Amino acid sequence: MAPKLPPHHPVEQSTSATAGGQASAHHAPPRGILRWLLTTNHKEIGSLYLIFSLIMFFIGGIFALVVRAELFQPGLQLVNPEFFNQMTTMHGLIMVFAAVMPAFTGLANWMIPLQIGAPDMALPRLNNFSFWLLPVAFLLLLSTLLMPGGGPNFGWTFYAPLSTTYAPPSTTFFILSLHIAGISSILGAINIVATIINMRAPGMRMMDMPLFVWTWLITAFLLIAVMPVLAGVITMMLMDINFGTHFFNAAGGGDPVLFQHLFWFFGHPEVYIMILPAFGIVSAIIPTFARKRLFGYASMVYATASIAILSFLVWAHHMFVVGLPLAAELFFMYTTMIIAVPTGVKVFNWITTLFRGSITFEPPMLFALAFVVLFTIGGFSGLMLAIAPADFQYHDTYFVVAHFHYVLVPGAVFAIMAGVYYWLPKWTGHYPNVKLAQWHFWLSVIGVNLTFFPMHFAGLAGMPRRIPDYALQFADFNLVSSLGAFMFGASQLVFVAVVILCVRGGEKAPAKAWEGAEDLEWSVPSPAPLHTFETPPTFQRHEH
């Protein structure tokens, strides 16, 4: 879809034009595709990230629908097991690395400068580079599907030695593409940290920052800390595959369990990378539509930080059945259970913000409320999974699939959609169509629950994950899941329609598009001009 963005006001030319006639031609902004290739503007790059992630969301979604279609009934009807494994793997990789993460980075690009009163990101050219790495990385990844032997087929967790000794030849390309995506994430994170630390409006202290900025600051540190670990582990795989090392090859004295420790040392913080910015978005939306200040701002910041720190201490709860020593099982069980406390605090704060507010149900609020309820359900199943002895039954079943889809789909994805509905008036100058947005919301909520709730039962009843065919007692659950998945997938077309219509026109939005909204982004006109806050705003602190 062709985004129609705010007209490219030649603001920076106003000074150079006076300097000399010829120089202005040199500085004229490039048009057409070059404009997008060369842009260093945080709003344009933000839009690129968001459009990219939307496209990838659909590609990853199609892969998921292939999986769900095959699982619609027992037997193998549509695809063979090898292709099925490629679909589950690619679905996970694309959704995690190409849909959810870039969507949050896109929102960060658009909103962090606006929320802290900065004219742009701190490192605009780096920003351009980190975006344009992504299409390269994921075209490379998608191209592996066409290579002999097929694409990655070892699950998004790519456990060795299935992903090394026994992997298809395309695995080297998979490693390269993850490297590129990882570099993009690290550069993006560095940029966000630099922006938040250095470019806040005069008078805005850290504890005055909107929570979306706070959560992203913490997320960026997580990214900088763990993406190199991922890079390390995939480099070790690369060496095992191509250069005859035996890091993960038991026959050569290597250690397959080491792979899992390294992967999950990256992987668990990665899970929080995908949810902390969501907390920030919801913490902006709920106070706006409850017309009441966020309850417990400071404890929200503390809770985000605790979750981030604890995320480095829990990785082996993904490995309860690999045969860890008893003391290790206990350590990781205890630390994992502790995470429930700060997460609970967040939910309580949101609900107390609602309490005695003056609540309305605009589309962003609908998604934010659904987030609170459904993310909490995902949190409950997470707590159950933390109980190590019970995890011996839950592990690697559809119960786990249900759990992480509840925190990622009605969790992270709903929060992204809530954010998009919330900020669309700022981006386009128009309100999204309310009726269509409500259709999108209700179809999504019903679809998501039909898809993922029965998976709890399938898992408890004994269905392992990542199987292309299943025993007959799981047939009903899978039938409902598949129907729900197609419903959820179709409802996202409504979302695309809402976004396109909103870009094209609709009810005009004023600068402060929502009456309860407080942060700095609502002080600039809607649509936000290409360049904002060229003179820093004066920050007005809430009076306590």
Next chain:
Amino acid sequence: MWGVIKSVLAAFFGVQKEQQRREDFKQGRPMAFIVVGLVMGLIFVVGVAALAISVAR
């Protein structure tokens, strides 16, 4: 010093009185909080590990 430890403990627990928080931020010297925070973080990890090891025995 005791005040710093109390504030760090409060941050670990996640609840702090607004007044005390303002008091802490007035100092403008974060180093003490960072050092105490790191030390207590280490104590927390070692504590949980010690608990796990002693229970496992």
Next chain:
Amino acid sequence: MRTPFVWMVGCLIGLGSMPAAVASGWNMPVGVTDLSREIHSLHMIIFWICVIIGVVVFGVMFYSLFKFRRSRGAEAANFHENTTVEVLWTAIPLLILVGMAVPATATLKKMYDASDAELDVMIIGQQWRWRYEYLGEEVAFNSSMSTPRAQIRGEESRDEHYLLEVDNPLVLPINRKVRFLMTSDDVIHSWWVPDFAVKQDTIPGFVNENWVRINEPGIYRGQCAELCGMDHGFMPIVVHAMEEEDFEVWLAERREEAEQEAMGVDREWALDELMERGETVYASICASCHQAEGQGAAPAFPALAGNQRLIDDADWHLNTILNGVSGTAMPAFRSTLNPVELAAVTTWTRNAWGNDTGDAIQPAAVVEKLANQ
């Protein structure tokens, strides 16, 4: 804005009532061991704790959404902090978690105590079957899925235990502590029988330990739980738990069979005999990759039917089966299959599907080759 609200309440009631339907087949099985019962009760306790917390939290939330709507004229209050409630809602969950951690720790300690086992069974994961070795008993066999591929493709009607049936089930005595030693020959698998609450990864280069003491005789089914490649969905586990006396009889029979088999190595086998045996071995071991008609599945699994190198070079052919091909999915079968089976399956693949070499590879020749390597 009344409609969304009604919908929302409807959804909540719907969601809330679903877990109440904990009929069998919807919930974790109670199982047939003391530990599986304990784990089931842990699961139910934590589940109900979650339900209660959920009812309270969502109750307050939906009450607020109903009571404090602007359409009902609600005015926003102006409070945003309260140290007392914040301390309470941090401390109470912490206490609940400590309360939960205590029984969980106790159960975990029992699960980790594999001492004083009366029988040791080695479980070896292989792409895509299980191998069971009764240590010290000279009894070992492979256990592959027995559901015909025609049922998977939908050409035949599916029977009751579709995908959960094997050719040789693991047989265990009840009321005896059986220790499992678990490892893998290739990638990571995970041996899981829900009724025992035993799930343990089998990892190449590691030997994991777990144990079971079954309380009731019966047939218990499970599946591989860790993604292990193409046929991950097709490596079920079936355990036949019998009374102790029956188990002893079974074990003795198996031991005798193994002795007979060992004697068979020395005699001359006819082509027909080898072919008959080879066909069974091929179906159980080879067909998942090289396919029922030997047509293979390019590019990972080469065709055997009409494979010129295989037809021309019997020595290379046998060598490949014995030692595998390093860097590919072809494992070494020298210790998985006995000499008779190795000879039979080599003979079968040299003569089936129009390969027609007429070669009969003798078990004795295999023994000799194994001894020389």
